Amino acid sequence: MTREKRILSGMRPSGKLHLGHLHGVLSNWKRLQDEYQCFFFVADWHALTTNYESPGGIPDFTEDMVLDWLSVGIDPDKATIFVQSDIKEHAELHLLFSMITPVSWLERNPTYKEQQQELKQKDLATYGFLGYPVLQAADILIYKAHKVPVGVDQLPHLELTREIARRFNYLYKETFPVPEPLLAEVPKLPGIDGRKMSKSYGNAIFISEEPDSVRKKVGSMVTDVERPRKQDPGDPEKRCVAFNLHKLYLPEERVREIVEDCKGARIGCVQCKRELADAVNAFLEPIRERRKALQDEQGKVQDILREGAKKARAFAISTMEEVRSALWK
Numbered sequence: 560m561t562r563e564k565r566i567l568s569g570m571r572p573s574g575k576l577h578l579g580h581l582h583g584v585l586s587n588w589k590r591l592q593d594e595y596q597c598f599f600f601v602a603d604w605h606a607l608t609t610n611y612e613s614p615g616g617i618p619d620f621t622e623d624m625v626l627d628w629l630s631v632g633i634d635p636d637k638a639t640i641f642v643q644s645d646i647k648e649h650a651e652l653h654l655l656f657s658m659i660t661p662v663s664w665l666e667r668n669p670t671y672k673e674q675q676q677e678l679k680q681k682d683l684a685t686y687g688f689l690g691y692p693v694l695q696a697a698d699i700l701i702y703k704a705h706k707v708p709v710g711v712d713q714l715p716h717l718e719l720t721r722e723i724a725r726r727f728n729y730l731y732k733e734t735f736p737v738p739e740p741l742l743a744e745v746p747k748l749p750g751i752d753g754r755k756m757s758k759s760y761g762n763a764i765f766i767s768e769e770p771d772s773v774r775k776k777v778g779s780m781v782t783d784v785e786r787p788r789k790q791d792p793g794d795p796e797k798r799c800v801a802f803n804l805h806k807l808y809l810p811e812e813r814v815r816e817i818v819e820d821c822k823g824a825r826i827g828c829v830q831c832k833r834e835l836a837d838a839v840n841a842f843l844e845p846i847r848e849r850r851k852a853l854q855d856e857q858g859k860v861q862d863i864l865r866e867g868a869k870k871a872r873a874f875a876i877s878t879m880e881e882v883r884s885a886l887w888k
Contacts, residue, residue: 566591566741567704569600569643572620573610576627577763578839579748579756582807587708587743589632597638598702598871601625601864604643604650605695608688625860627766630850641867643698648875652697652882653690656723659730660693664722668692669715696720699738701875706741714740732885748807751780753800767850770840777801777836782828789827801832808838 568588570580591597601621607614621642633640643649666689699707699720709717717740724735749755750762757763764776781800786793795802795818805814820826853859 564595564705565598565702566595566706566708567598567600567699567702567738568708569602569605569698570624571602571606572617572624573606574620574758575763575765575767576624577756577758577765578804579750579763580627581631581766582748583710583743584708585628585631585633588628588638591708591741592634592637595706598704598874599628599633599638599640600698600871601642602698605691608685608691609683611685611687622860623767625864626850626853629853629860629863630846631766635863635867639867639870640863641871642864645864645868646701646872646875648872648879649694649697649701651879652701653694655882655886656693656697656700656727657690659726660690660696660723664719665689665692668719692716692719693723696723700724700735701878702871703736703878704738705736707738708741708743710743727885732888734881734885747803749800749803751776751800753781764839766843766846768843770844773840773843774833774836777804777832777839778829780804780832782832783821786821786828790824792824793821793828795821799828801828801835804839805831805835808835808842 568584570576570584576585588597588599601624603617603621606617606620610617625640628640629635695716696719699717700723707717707720717738721737724737728734728737750757750760751764752760752762754760754762764773768776783793783795783798785791785798793799795805799821802817805817809817817826817831821831
């Protein structure tokens with residue numbers, strides 16, 4: 560048990576959560592909350608970096624996202640759950656870090672130009688977008704996080720946080736632990752069209768998806784394009800998008816049977832996808848039930864966020880007292 564070690568992780572409230580979030584992030588959070596002292600936060604200020612022109616949906620997305628967290632098993636008795644903007648100390652630490660962070664560190668951030676290319680329809684030539692890694696560093700370091708769960712592609716972001724921590728400690732006083740990455744294995748989870756599952760692609764199956772909608776979406780998934788008829792042998796391991804979900808939602812023995820039956824032309828794609836949809840719905844049903852029960856408790860989510868903010872703010876205030884003491888010594 561390592562609950563004396565702290566973890567910080569957050570999500571931007573930019574829309575409904577899908578199965579990629581469930582298996583790539585939330586399942587990991589659920590495990591970590593039993594092993595570490597966890598701070599999980601709604602990154603609403605970060606959402607403004609790309610959605611500053613239309614922020615109106617962020618409050619609704621916040622409640623909807625936290626409902627998903629709670630319904631899959633993120634437990635407010637085990638983890639501190641809060642909204643970033645409720646803890647104003649994040650902004651103060653971000654300001655102080657911005658004074659010591661070289662612009663060149665921000666300009667070499669690999670996602671800075673990548674996202675500008677991907678989101679050409681948005682004006683991202685703002686300080687907030689350039690400087691979001693500094694705010695990210697403040698989010699992490701204000702709770703003196705020892706570890707941060709990241710995928711391999713996020714390692715450069717965390718390295719910038721580590722550099723800022725080291726620079727502050729060197730310039731003023733040893734104040735922050737230098738956080739280590741906690742690499743998470745993210746399963747390959749394609750959307751219904753074969754591309755990466757994403758809200759923006761319109762190819763996602765959402766955690767809160769209704770059963771009939773799940774069946775419809777799974778039924779439209781791409782299967783082996785070289786198998787136009789049931790009597791033609793196929794190869795799901797090489798050419799079938801739906802097969803990636805089979806491996807997540809069906810027992811290993813059944814997955815092996817499906818491979819052999821597909822190669823031997825003993826099962827058709829329609830039948831195979833019906834079985835998959837049933838398995839996905841069976842997996843999601845207890846999550847749907849918990850979600851509905853939480854929705855029926857008026858004010859439950861806000862109560863949890865309020866209580867989480869109290870705990871988070873107490874820690875943040877203590878850290879900022881140390882920071883000010885180090886800075887103005």
